[in-house]
Amino acid sequence: MAIPVPGRAAETLRRATVQIISSSARRQGSGSGVVLPDDRVLTNAHVIPGARILVENWEGRSHPATVLRADAQRDLALLFVPGLSAPAVSLGDSDRLRPGTPVFAVGNPLGFIGAVSSGAVHALAPLRFPNGLSRRMAWIQADIRLAPGNSGGPLATLDGQVVGINTMVISGGLSLAVPSRAAQTFVARSHDRRSLGV
Numbered sequence: 001m002a003i004p005v006p007g008r009a010a011e012t013l014r015r016a017t018v019q020i021i022s023s024s025a026r027r028q029g030s031g032s033g034v035v036l037p038d039d040r041v042l043t044n045a046h047v048i049p050g051a052r053i054l055v056e057n058w059e060g061r062s063h064p065a066t067v068l069r070a071d072a073q074r075d076l077a078l079l080f081v082p083g084l085s086a087p088a089v090s091l092g093d094s095d096r097l098r099p100g101t102p103v104f105a106v107g108n109p110l111g112f113i114g115a116v117s118s119g120a121v122h123a124l125a126p127l128r129f130p131n132g133l134s135r136r137m138a139w140i141q142a143d144i145r146l147a148p149g150n151s152g153g154p155l156a157t158l159d160g161q162v163v164g165i166n167t168m169v170i171s172g173g174l175s176l177a178v179p180s181r182a183a184q185t186f187v188a189r190s191h192d193r194r195s196l197g198v
Contacts, residue, residue, distance in 0.1 A: 009160030010104060014114040015058045016089045017106045017153050020065075020079075024050035032107040032153030033079065034162060037088045041079040042183060043152030044167055045070045048077050055079065057086040058114070069189070074137065075167050076178060076186045077152075089154070091187070092161030094140065094179035097121050105144050105166050105175070107153030119144035122174055140164045140177040150175075 013034075020043055022029045031047030033055065041055055053065040063081050070077040097103075104118040122141040140155065146169050155164035155177040164177030 009156065009158060010106065010116045012087070012160055013089065013106045013154055013156055013162070014116070016087045017108075017114065018058070018081075018084075018086060019056040019108045019113060019149075020047050020152060021054045021056070021062075022048040022050040023052050030108070031149060031151040032166075034152075034154045034165070035084065035086045035088045036078075036187065037090075039081050039084050040068070040187075041065065041081055041084070042165060042187065043077050043079065044075045044165065044178075045072045045077045046075055047152045048079070053079065055081045055084060057084060059085065061085065069186070071186060074178060074182060074186060076165065076183060078187060089162050091180040091184050092157065092163045094124070094163045094181045097124055097140065097157075097163055097179075099123055102158050103142055103144065103155055103163065104158065105142075105146060105150060105153060105155050105177075107146070107150035107166060109147035109149040111149065115150075117145050124179065137182060138179055139167075140179055141170075141174050142177065143173055144175045145173070146175045 016035045033041040033043035054062045055065045056062045065079040065081045068078045101121040154162045163180045166177045
């Protein structure tokens with residue numbers, strides 16, 4: 001029996017989602033990331049607090065990564081992972097999202113590799129944060145259950161278009177994601193200026 005379209009899209013994104021492990025003498029963090037062309041991985045800045053970063057692909061192979069650029073306010077980071085063997089995705093158009101649009105998230109929460117959760121877009125709007133994240137920029141709010149390890153993974157529509165980068169959970173069972181349009185701008189700036197950002 002053929003896999004339905006949402007199932008095929010989820011399976012494709014599972015293979016394009018990596019696990020990121022960051023460590024230093026005092027801290028260790030882990031999360032997810034989405035593979036872009038040219039051996040690059042897009043994730044959250046808060047996923048990479050340490051100086052040593054390893055990226056593990058779908059096949060379980062680990063590769064050292066370097067930071068091309070990071071933006072703590074927007075909570076995005078772009079990594080370069082030479083030799084990474086994983087399918088790449090292109091970022092979709094988050095401006096086409098509307099409240100009620102069905103979406104799903106892929107990530108590595110609580111040690112479950114390639115876990116998928118689904119829900120719908122709640123709103124696309126700026127929020128107020130006490131922790132310094134940007135209040136002026138729009139965030140995708142969705143009623144998707146995320147857990148530690150989901151950060152940095154893709155938020156996608158049912159046809160597999162990556163429309164956001166999952167970032168955090170807020171009250172009321174909602175999660176936040178960076179819109180793909182903001183991520184595209186960040187990646188384009190990083191391509192122009194390849195400099196370490198942490």
